[in-house]
Amino acid sequence: MKILVCVKQVPDMESRFRPDAAGVWYAETDLAFRVNEYDEYAIEQAVLLKEQLGGEPEITLISVGPDRVVEAIKKGLAMGADRAVHVQDPASHLKDPFQIASIIAAYAKGEAFDVIFTGMQSLDRGSSQVGVAIAEMLGYPCATTVVGFEYADGTVTVKRELEGGVKGTVRLKSPAVVTCQLGLNQPRYPTLPNIMKAKKKEVTVIPVEQLLKQDARLVSAQFRAPAKKGGGVVLEGDVADQVDRLIGILKDKTAVLR
C-alpha cells in the first residue's frame, strides 16, 4: 500500500501580516513558518493507518514551495512518514489552487497511491479546493472535512463534519482522497530519536517546471487588512488600568454588573 500526504507550510497566524511589494499577497519578512495545522492531522492519520496495517504501507509526503518548506517536510518525516518529495517552487504563493492541485496530481499520476490525505484547507489561503481538485484530476473518489477515519480491505469509511455538530458517514473504495478536519486525531510530537532518524530519510527534489503544465485561473489582485467595522473600544496598556476601565464599561453599558 502507498499513502501520499500533502503538506503545506504556512505562517504562524498570530503574525502581523503586511502586503508584499506587489500588494497581492503577504510579505514573508519576519514571519515564522510552520506546518499547516490541518495537514498535521493528515500526517497523523497516515501514520495511524500505517501502524494499523503493521507498518506495511509506505508514506510519502509532498510539499510545494520554496526552500523553507524543507522544515515542514522534516517535521512530517519525524512524525513517521517514510520519504518526501519537495516540489521546488520559489513562487508557489502566486500559483492558484487549481495549479497547486495539478502539480500534485501530475506527481501522483504515475505513483498509484491508495490513499491520499490532505488538510481540508490551508490556514493562509483557505480555499479548501486543493484536495478535492487532486481527486478530480486523478479520478479518485473523495471525502472532505473528515473527523473520523477507518480503513479495512480497500474500503475507507469516514465521518464528515457537517453544520451544527451533525456528522455524515460515508464509505468509499480506495484509491481515495480524504481531506482532514481539526479534531480527527491527536497529532503526535516528534520524539528526539525520530527527529534524528528523519534526517536520514530520502527527500526527492523536483523543480516545479517538470510538473506544472497549467495556467492560473485566478489572479490575486490585492491583499489588505479588512475594513474595520468600528465601534469597538480597544483597551491597551497596564493590566490594573485595563481591569478598571473594563469594569467601568460593563457597569455603564450592560445590566450584568451592578
Place this chain on the structure above:
Amino acid sequence: MKTLLVGECREGKLLESSYELFGFAAQLGAETAMVLIGNQGALPGYGGAVYLADAGKYGEYNPDLHKRLVQAAVEREKPDYVVFMHTSYGWDLAPRVAALLQAPQVSEVVALAEGGFERPCCSQKMRQVVQPVGSPVVLTLQGGAFPALVPGGAPQQQPLDVDGEGRTEFLGYEAAVRKGVDLTRAEIIVSAGRGVGKKENLPVIAELAKVLGGEVGASRPVVDSGWMEAGAQVGVTGQTVSPKLYIACGISGAIQHLAGMKKSGFIVAINKDKDAPIGEVADVLVVADVMQFVPALTAKLAK
C-alpha cells in the same frame, strides 16, 4: 449576467442559508435560476426557474452525481456564475463542479470587489481580492456575508436527471452530541480559547465565570485538544449562543466561532493579538495576556 444558484437540502428541508444566494445575486444585479437536489417540500419561495433533481433518487450526499446534475443545469442555463454557500456541502461540491467545467473557483466570497471578489485569508485576519480568468466562474459564499433574500413566488420547476451511480456510499447522519450545560440559555458566558495556553490554566476561566454567575464555553481548538468536553463548544459545529455578556478569552475568532456567538448582547475579547478577527465583533477588545488579565479581573470583581 446570469447566475445559477445551488440550493442545499438537508433531511428533506431547504437550508435557510440557501436564501443568501438570492441576496448575493441581487447585489450582483444578475438573473437567477436555482438548481436543487431535494424534493417538492424543499422548494424555495422563488418565482424563477428551479431545476429539481430528486434527493430520494440521487441522495443528499452523492457528490459524483450532484456534480453531474449541476453540470446538466449549467448546460441548460449557460450561467456566468455557479454559486454555492461555503458550507460542508458547498466546499465539497464546488471544486468538483469547477473541475468538471474547467472553471475558475473563488472560495468563501465575502463581498463584491472592483474587478473581482473579496475573500478572507490568513485565518480571517486579512482580505484578498481575486480575479477569475475564464467563464463560468464557480463561487462559494461565506455564511452571513450576504443578506438572506426570499424573492417570493411559485417556482417554475424543471425536472433534472442524469444516469449512472456515484462512487461514495452515504450511510447516514449522526446527531450532534449534546452533553453538559445548555449554553443557549446562559446569560453570561466566559469562553476559553487556545490563548489560554494549557489545560491547567482553565480554572482561571472557570473562576471568572463563577464570579460573574455565568457558564464556561470553549472554542474548537480547546475541545479538539481534549481540554474540555465537546458539549462546551461554541460555534458552527457546536452551540449557537446569545448571552447578554460574552467574554472570549484567548480566542482569535475563526469565522466558525464568530458565527456561533456574534449575536451576544455585549462582547468582550481578551487577546494578545490586536489584529485578531475577534476584534471585528467585540464591543471591547482588551489587548492583554489572558493569564495576566483574567485573574486580575476576577480578583477585582470578587471584592
